[in-house]
Amino acid sequence: MSKLRFLMAIIVGKISAFLLQKIFKRGTNTPGAIMLKICPDTLSYFIMPETIICITGTNGKTGTSNLLTHIIQNSGKTVVNNSKGSNMDTGLASALVTKCTLDGKITADVAILEVDERSSQYIYTKFVPNYILCTNLFRDSIKRNGHSGFIFDKINDYLNEKTTLVLNGNDGISGLLGEDVCERVFFSVNKTEKSTDSCVDTVCDLIACPKCHHKLDYEFYHYNHIGVPFCTHCGFKMPESSFFASDVDFNKGTFVFNDNRGEKLVLPFQKGNFFNVFNITGACAVCRLMDIDIDIIANSIEDLSSKTGRFQENEYNDIKVISMLSKNQNPISCSQSFKYLSSTDDEKDVVLLITDSKDKKHGHEDISWLYDTDFKPLNMESVNTIYIGGSRCFDVANCLEIKGINTSKIVLFENYDELAIEISEKNVTGRNIIIYFELYATNIVKKIKKAMSQKEDK
Amino acid sequence: MSKIIIEILYPEFNNLYGDRGNCEYLKKKLEKAGYEIAIIETALFDEPAFINNQVDFLLIGPCQEKHQLVEIEELKKYIDKIKNRIDNGGILLATGNAFELFGQYIETPAGEKIECLKFYPYYAKQFSKLRYNDCSVGEFDDIQIVGFKNLLSHSYGENPKPFLNMKKGCGMNPDSKIEGVRDNNLFATYHTGPILPLNPQFTDKLIKIADKNYTSVSLEYEKKAYEKRLKELLK
Numbered sequence: 001m002s003k004l005r006f007l008m009a010i011i012v013g014k015i016s017a018f019l020l021q022k023i024f025k026r027g028t029n030t031p032g033a034i035m036l037k038i039c040p041d042t043l044s045y046f047i048m049p050e051t052i053i054c055i056t057g058t059n060g061k062t063g064t065s066n067l068l069t070h071i072i073q074n075s076g077k078t079v080v081n082n083s084k085g086s087n088m089d090t091g092l093a094s095a096l097v098t099k100c101t102l103d104g105k106i107t108a109d110v111a112i113l114e115v116d117e118r119s120s121q122y123i124y125t126k127f128v129p130n131y132i133l134c135t136n137l138f139r140d141s142i143k144r145n146g147h148s149g150f151i152f153d154k155i156n157d158y159l160n161e162k163t164t165l166v167l168n169g170n171d172g173i174s175g176l177l178g179e180d181v182c183e184r185v186f187f188s189v190n191k192t193e194k195s196t197d198s199c200v201d202t203v204c205d206l207i208a209c210p211k212c213h214h215k216l217d218y219e220f221y222h223y224n225h226i227g228v229p230f231c232t233h234c235g236f237k238m239p240e241s242s243f244f245a246s247d248v249d250f251n252k253g254t255f256v257f258n259d260n261r262g263e264k265l266v267l268p269f270q271k272g273n274f275f276n277v278f279n280i281t282g283a284c285a286v287c288r289l290m291d292i293d294i295d296i297i298a299n300s301i302e303d304l305s306s307k308t309g310r311f312q313e314n315e316y317n318d319i320k321v322i323s324m325l326s327k328n329q330n331p332i333s334c335s336q337s338f339k340y341l342s343s344t345d346d347e348k349d350v351v352l353l354i355t356d357s358k359d360k361k362h363g364h365e366d367i368s369w370l371y372d373t374d375f376k377p378l379n380m381e382s383v384n385t386i387y388i389g390g391s392r393c394f395d396v397a398n399c400l401e402i403k404g405i406n407t408s409k410i411v412l413f414e415n416y417d418e419l420a421i422e423i424s425e426k427n428v429t430g431r432n433i434i435i436y437f438e439l440y441a442t443n444i445v446k447k448i449k450k451a452m453s454q455k456e457d458k
Numbered sequence: 459m460s461k462i463i464i465e466i467l468y469p470e471f472n473n474l475y476g477d478r479g480n481c482e483y484l485k486k487k488l489e490k491a492g493y494e495i496a497i498i499e500t501a502l503f504d505e506p507a508f509i510n511n512q513v514d515f516l517l518i519g520p521c522q523e524k525h526q527l528v529e530i531e532e533l534k535k536y537i538d539k540i541k542n543r544i545d546n547g548g549i550l551l552a553t554g555n556a557f558e559l560f561g562q563y564i565e566t567p568a569g570e571k572i573e574c575l576k577f578y579p580y581y582a583k584q585f586s587k588l589r590y591n592d593c594s595v596g597e598f599d600d601i602q603i604v605g606f607k608n609l610l611s612h613s614y615g616e617n618p619k620p621f622l623n624m625k626k627g628c629g630m631n632p633d634s635k636i637e638g639v640r641d642n643n644l645f646a647t648y649h650t651g652p653i654l655p656l657n658p659q660f661t662d663k664l665i666k667i668a669d670k671n672y673t674s675v676s677l678e679y680e681k682k683a684y685e686k687r688l689k690e691l692l693k
Contacts, residue, residue, distance in 0.1 A: 139474065142475050142476075142591075142606075142608050142650075142651070143589075143591045143608065146589045146608060146610065147474045147475075147522050148522075149522035149523070149524060149525075150522070150589065150610065153586075202478075203473070203478075207469075207470030207471075208470040208471060208501075208502065213471075213502055213503075213525070213528050214502075214503060215470065215501050331476075363591070363592075363593050364593035364687070364690060364691055366591075366593070366606045366608075366651075368475045368476035368477075368479070368606055368650065368651030368652055369475075369476055370476065370479075370652075371476030371477075371478055371479030371482070371651070371652045371655070372475075372476045372478070391686075392683075394679045394682040394683035394686060395679075395683045395687075397678070397679040397683075398655060398677060398678075398679040398680050398683045399479070399655070401486070401677050401678055401679065402479065402482050402483050402486045402655060402677065403482065404486075407678050407679075412679075
């Protein structure tokens with residue numbers, strides 16, 4: 001009976017996916033949502049390919065998944081992934097239904113699936129991934145994720161002993177996943193010229209030893225709690241990494257990837273995006289575990305490195321407009337993108353559209369995360385005006401004042417449209433405009449850019 | 459009094475939801491009012507400063523449920539000193555699940571009962587897979603207190619000295635209209651995160667208790683942010 005439901009779900013899923021693609025020209029979660037309504041066990045009925053790789057973690061899931069897909073495709077294998085849909089069970093079902101036969105057999109060689117941490121129980125219990133790569137675990141959106149221990153349990157409770165975990169050896173939180181249950185392989189990044197002896201970020205999610213709760217020591221920190229922790233009280237330390245990045249060169253944007261067989265590769269990474277080194281190292285580790293040729297990996301990363309993701313640069317009348325996506329309610333993502341301000345002395349105005357305009361639909365917007373965010377770079381002398389937009393602008397301004405930002409720099413706009421007009425009219429030649437925006441403020445960024453380009457046309 | 463000492467208990471665990479903002483705001487506001495501020499951060503297993511020294515504000519925030527059990531054992535060593543502080547000492551502000559420390563016990567999802575400090579008759583129950591999010595308004599004296607809650611537990615039982623009468627949102631549990639404890643110098647609440655910067659009026663009141671000579675100072679946007687939130691929440 002259930003199998004019959006599954007076959008019905010496939011047909012309905014395929015038809016709705018086809019129609020939605022025609023109408024909206026993009027993937028949505030709707031086909032998967034319908035399929036799960038018809039057959040709640042949809043994901044366990046698919047006849048999955050021989051290799052299933054899941055990617056999870058707080059930051060870097062999408063970048064790592066895209067990279068893995070690219071390398072594996074270059075190795076001649078066909079891939080099914082959920083890059084166009086969500087990373088929850090409905091998104092996975094939507095993706096899988098587009099690449100399966102009518103009886104549910106996946107027609108690709110490899111499934112590369114980005115998995116939301118909180119969806120673990122609806123996914124890892126339905127099929128057994130060969131590999132789960134966890135990029136890292138940090139504090140994240142409070143309402144959705146609670147705290148990192150809560151998310152850790154959400155993943156850890158549903159791991160299968162047949163899965164090999166590929167874990168970040170610099171992360172003392174996610175690095176403890178699957179202990180005594182799964183085979184575990186670690187990747188890490190060696191000390192760089194930017195490593196620090198103490199934590200310089202606003203939050204560190206791992207200050208005390210996860211085993212004995214005494215204060216941890218760190219050989220060094222890369223950023224936040226990512227580094228090399230060890231405990232002098234109980235002897236806790238991270239397991240040895242079989243894959244690691246060394247010789248990170250921030251000027252050239254290169255590093256050396258070292259694998260478990262002693263092979264070395266010089267690889268490029270997106271300059272100014274140190275996260276990228278972790279993503280590439282993790283993705284390469286999985287590829288080497290799958291025995292993908294080292295030259296194919298090298299070439300694939302070369303031709304991807306020029307593409308940028310969440311960072312966009314435009315120029316209007318000699319004014320550079322740089323926009324950077326900051327993940328909603330994620331203090332780590334926001335703090336890291338503010339660091340970009342410190343990388344140049346160019347005169348600039350900063351636009352903050354970082355509060356979550358959609359969150360109020362789920363009750364009132366929680367702004368607690370602002371206090372975990374590092375706003376220090378906004379205090380630089382080269383930052384002239386700080387425009388803050390959105391209905392929570394007073395909260396952002398209050399937090400900035402508490403964090404020591406000079407309030408005379410701050411201009412507030414509750415209304416996004418007025419903000420767009422002000423910026424396009426008041427901009428000063430020779431001053432860059434840096435826009436930090438959350439996902440749902442994408443439209444307002446487009447508006448600002450449009451207003452500026454119209455002004456240029458005049 | 460021109461110097462104010464703030465102690466944060468176990469910040470390596472008790473800073474999950476922007477809770478650090480409370481101390482930062484106190485510091486900013488008090489400095490603006492002309493005070494000299496010292497901040498002491500006490501790690502688990504170290505002796506807290508308030509045991510033998512003058513501390514004006516003692517702050518303890520929410521922590522992960524598994525860490526809470528470790529902290530309780532540690533705090534039991536100082537049970538008399540904590541009681542004494544509540545009756546005769548400086549302010550003690552406990553936020554999030556730190557409110558539960560002062561009750562009878564915490565029941566874990568496995569059914570184990572962890573004995574707490576037992577100052578008040580209520581008890582807490584943790585739930586494992588669900589998180590409880592809430593935006594609430596509660597009344598203390600004539601002040602409306604706004605804020606957020608992110609919890610993996612609720613409390614039940616008698617609570618003779620509640621801190622807040624809820625106008626909106628959940629109290630000790632979804633069926634309760636009261637929340638927290640106000641007993642002399644103790645202010646305990648389920649609110650998580652930056653409750654002080656969200657509530658400038660309440661913060662002024664706390665400072666006034668710590669130093670009756672304090673004349674209120676304001677940051678530029680604190681009032682607007684507060685009033686806007688209150689209005690939206692009561693709508």
